[in-house]
Amino acid sequence: MEKLNFQFASAPASPAADPALCGVVGSGNLEILLNAGDLPNQCVVEIKTAARGFADTWQAVIGAFAAAHPAGGTRIAINDMGATPAVVSLRLAQALAEYQGGAQ
């Protein structure tokens, strides 16, 4: 297991449902818990992942997410069982949508 920590600048999110939970820790999948955080313009992320050696990829994926979405003021905890960037991006978007109250 690898533990990774990141922090990205991001436009502030507007919470409606705190916390938001998304996904399941199954093979190729991940679980995301999105909480209100302390820093309004920062997205703070902690990852526990079964796949080793992909810190750069996580950085790129979450960086892209923070740049494209208003995710500031949040704390994100992730339990990952080898999800690909495609699945990670999708779950982050789903979690944020639920947090902001617009999820299905």
Next chain:
Amino acid sequence: MIPSLASRHSWFEATARKRIAGLLDSGSFVEILPPAESSPSPHLAKLDLPGAFDDGIVIGCGQLEKQAVFIAAQEGQFIGGAVGEIHGAKLVGLLKRAAREKPAAVLLLIDSGGVRLHEANAGLIAISEIMRAVLAARAAGVPVLALIGGSCGAFGGMGIVAKLCSAILISEEGRLALSGPEVIETVAGVEEFDSKDRALVWRVTGGKHRYLMGDCAMLVEDDVSAFRVAATKFLADWQEPAPSVGLLRATQRQLENRLTAYGAYRDGLQIWAALGVKNPESVPLLDRDSLVALKEGLPT
């Protein structure tokens, strides 16, 4: 498009949280020890594996057709729904609380292969504590209703737990047994049991077979709404019996007779024929309603 397929929400496919959301009255579910308040398994962390926030089981209270119920749903996608220390403790805590607060029922959504081997003795102890807690809740007059229909079925220790419940509602996709098919094949060889013969696996452990054998009170469509309707109906007609030695002895005799009658059989087909089913081969392909009608027409 076939309208029934569009509006169907498969129980088999749903996550534990989706099953709870579809089973209980809308918005009534309050989670106990939600992810934000709990932490993942220390045993898995020691083995360098990521855990799940809820350790693979969601517990809480809510309402089923306005009746107050407690509910626990295992997440089969997380390590096969297997029971670890925290997972087990959550379930035991819920059952103990139920014995005190006496809700209308505890709904136990089983989707598990049994003990979480990673957690070794802690997992085994958890299972035995669950068994005791189920019996204690029932002795306090609280029905514990098992719902089985996920990809992991109810195997190993959770298979035993299922049979200790007041009753079991099962779908065709659900399975109930003790040893897993792959384990049997590994230990006893493929001639004893071909675990890749999925049709055989379901004829021996699947919902239809268990229903015909009388292990399960109801056979339910693979649909969350169908489970809701079935659970509601079952509880409305159910009176949790007081614990009695007489009842235990009768059940024991029933099981002994069953073992004598069917012990040498190797396939559900043989048992169904012995039960009086005219065309046993047709059973796997019958839809749910036809099979229920078939069972009701069997000699008792």
Next chain:
Amino acid sequence: MNAPLPRQWDSLRQNRGRRLERAASLGLAGKNGKEIPVDRIIDLLEAVIQPGDRVCLEGNNQKQADFLSESLADCSPERINHLSMVQSVLALPSHVDLFERGLANRLDFSFSGPQGARLAKLVQEQRIEIGAIHTYLELFGRYFMDLTPNVALIAAQAADAEGNLYLGPNTEDTPAIVEATAFKGGIVIAQVNERLEKLPRVDVPADWVDFTVLAPKPNYIEPLFTRDPAQITEVQVLMAMMAIKGIYAEYGVTRLNHGIGFDTAAIELLLPTYAADLGLKGKICTHWALNPHPTLIPAIESGFVESVHCFGSEVGMDAYISARSDVFFTGADGSMRSNRAFSQTAGLYACDMFIGSTLQMDMAGNSSTATLGRITGFGGAPNMGSDPHGRRHASPAWLKAGREAYGPNAIRGRKLVVQMVETFREHMAPVFVEELDAWKLQKMMGAELPPIMIYGDDVSHIVTEEGIANLLLCRSPEEREQAIRGVAGFTPVGMARDKAMVENLRDRGIVRRPEDLGIDPRQATRDLLAARSVKDLVRWSGGLYAPPSRFRNW
């Protein structure tokens, strides 16, 4: 002028006569419908096959002449050796046993998926000479040129008293094999599943058949084209939505082939739902060159599909096919007729689009499923995934693609060849790479060319979870490279993109993201699938589809 030296002009016929005489002298005259007792099969094979023969063993994509294959592998290498095998697919262990036991030493084939690792090992040990890897239609063509079989070992469903054969729904490659062999003095031996007084229909006339043998058990058929909808992921649903909206709808694709995979199964299952909601019924996906995919059942039942021609059948689908004779090609007897050669021809010339998946792609768009340690070949994909220069008839899709590729005054159209793939495979292996493993494989195999499945020149579009790249609109190799990097996501190759160039390509519509197509990735859920399990497919078929045991969970 001197008279030319005398030459015998009927040596093949004479040789055939001698082989049959040898068989007859062993009491194997193939009387009563050319019947041979099953316990004399080794004697027969050793009598009619000669060292150095070219033998075609019916290893199809699905149907296998498994009894004949195992029997041949049991023959004595002293009596039969140096065989050149020509066959579509190296599917069974016994196919490889022939080489390991010293009966055969040369192979021309198309696909070897299940035996890819063993084949690679044999090549490394220099115990096999691979003539060439072909695509199916190419191999069939060579049966009539320079790879004509001396002996064909085929599988049929039934034989009658005279030796006529019924091939059944899994006709596959047999007509091509038998025609080439029977008409160049070859010997045709058929294993059959049953003997009937009267065949449902005659697929191979007795005149073309020399011997038949009743196999101890029915010939094996691999259920290759069944995909369990339960395994389709949200990412595959997203890509399917993009493909339907961004390509099928835009070009009006009515005639097509789907390469097998979960990605294309997702498209098939979105037709009755997502595509129908877009108003596309009757406008796309009406005519198919396709095996009878169970995942196509909902689209057929929903009225999307007018016609399907099949390469072979699919286990469990025969009853459904017979009940849908308006859609499938069926005989007067009611059972399906498939034909790989003709389906491949339809796929080449009569389809406006091929869409399939791959394991690796480079920056020129070349793609391959060849990976180190395995030699697998590509089956029909190189043919289906190629743009045929011989095509002359126009269609709206073909003309539109042609204008995109060659400009407004294009003198020809272009077939759409779409590669649909997630940017990462299992274990986070990137699909997009700077150099395909194919080049390393070429060195290891000592081959003349790297094993490339589909050439970048032929690819018109790439669909990933990141978007669609339209290579037709690229005007230089650099633009093509950046377009590919632009949809390669977070792979090292994708991260190395020229951001400004990719933005420019996006402005020009060469790279389109889901949002450019009006698609929100969060809409891509499994709920959109018309069927989400194998049981759903059975329901859609009204109980006519009978899935094999391995796909059941009831």
